[in-house]
Amino acid sequence: MYERYSLILMLTHNCTMRCDYCYMGQKRDTVMPEGMACHAIDRAVRSVSDGGTLELGFFGGEPLLEADMVLDLLEYAQHQCQRRDQRLEPCLTTNGTVTDPTARIVLSWPGLRLAVSCDGIAEVHDAHRRFADGRPSSNTVHGTIRRLIADKADFRVVMVVRPDTLHRLVDSARMLRRMGVRHIEPGLDLWTNWSESDERRLESAIAALADFWGEGLPNHSIGWFDEKTAHIARLPIPPITRCGFGDGAMAVAPSGRLYPCERLIGEDRPDNPMCIPGHAAEGSDFLHLRSTLTREHEVCTHCAMEGMCNTFCRCSNYARTGDIRRPDSLLCTWNQACLAETARVLAKVCPGDMVAKVKLVEPAAKMRI
Amino acid sequence: MDQQDRPIQLEYARPPKRMSRTELVAITAAAGACLAAGAWALRPRAVQPVMLGGEVAPSQVTWQKPHPSPTTEPSEAP
Missing domain, CATH: 3.20.20.70 (Aldolase class I)
Structure with a gap:
């Protein structure tokens, strides 16, 4: 359940x-x-x-x-x-x-x-x-x-x-x-x-x-x-x-x-490879429909941003590469730019001297990122 | 446009780009340090899932005024 x-x-x-x-x-x-x-x-x-x-x-x-x-x-x-x-x-x-x-x-x-x-x-x-x-x-x-x-x-x-x-x-x-x-x-x-x-x-x-x-x-x-x-x-x-x-x-x-x-879903063609076996009108629950599809991919597991990224969205990966596990350059560019610009803007909210002081007392290496 | 006209983008998908840990630390260090110090004018308080049919599921952050102590850790979700 x-x-x-x-x-x-x-x-x-x-x-x-x-x-x-x-x-x-x-x-x-x-x-x-x-x-x-x-x-x-x-x-x-x-x-x-x-x-x-x-x-x-x-x-x-x-x-x-x-x-x-x-x-x-x-x-x-x-x-x-x-x-x-x-x-x-x-x-x-x-x-x-x-x-x-x-x-x-x-x-x-x-x-x-x-x-x-x-x-x-x-x-x-x-x-x-x-x-x-x-x-x-x-x-x-x-x-x-x-x-x-x-x-x-x-x-x-x-x-x-x-x-x-x-x-x-x-x-x-x-x-x-x-x-x-x-x-x-x-x-x-x-x-x-x-x-x-x-x-x-x-x-x-x-x-x-x-x-x-x-x-x-x-x-x-x-x-x-x-x-x-x-x-x-x-x-x-x-x-x-x-x-x-x-x-x-x-x-x-x-x-x-x-x-x-x-x-x-798209046009819902019968030969759509993403269709899951079964039918909405058949069955009493959805519990047996467990996904066996993993999102793990060698490219992502070696990326430091893996846990902060949206490339887990398998339909996005599929749309770009035909492989639900594999993002492409666009998805990586988008994610990396969003992270970098978010961090830049957030840091801007904080006065510059405060950033410098904080860096001295809490090195970045200690951050859990 | 017909779905048939919109094939999977294999033919022009360029390979993904990895980010190194050094790059990640460089990007997030200042913002993360500000958060840890509680020095923001505003701080994120919680994140909520947002369900959107047809779009990548993003999250919505709610904010709060900073804690009085400059060393207080970011608060957890309520």
């Missing part, structure tokens, strides 16, 4: 938008049957020990196209978890374009961890994130963000970062912060080509964004630097179950096929 289990339901392949970097494949009106979703929730609940936590995520496509079903499933999961004294942690990622009354009820669900996808300023956002009919979507999405802020909702904005938008990364983050966004989660587009020159530009962009992050502490966070701060500060990092990659984490496609991560 797990103390925490993460179940991600990809409710539909359909979407209001046609983002040209979407890794979820061609859009089609295929929806997960609600009975199957309930059965998957039952299995996840039975995989969690009494008193444990079920993380239930809704993903797509655009999950709010099925807002009625989301509400039903939230109520169902709440009831099932209460019966076993389990805690339910729901989360949902939306593109921010579905604004009907039912969707708004979902967005205001108590305790919902909400992520809104927005790449920032209109020029950047509309370059890749357009409606199915080709219209730009920034006005609609920015309106949703403003409304959430007015409602005092706690949410994060997920920004996709690409080589062609690097030069406006800080501008986009600044615009979001001015709107009132407090949590920004940038994420690299791993499915596109990053040249060596792009990697150098990425390092510069990370440095500039880190300075912007430092200016906003402690009221504003940027995911890339928060996590590295935790590593440098030696804070205990709780298990992030969704990175269990099939072990303590499961993603379900509308077809019922199972995957270790929702990012690997």
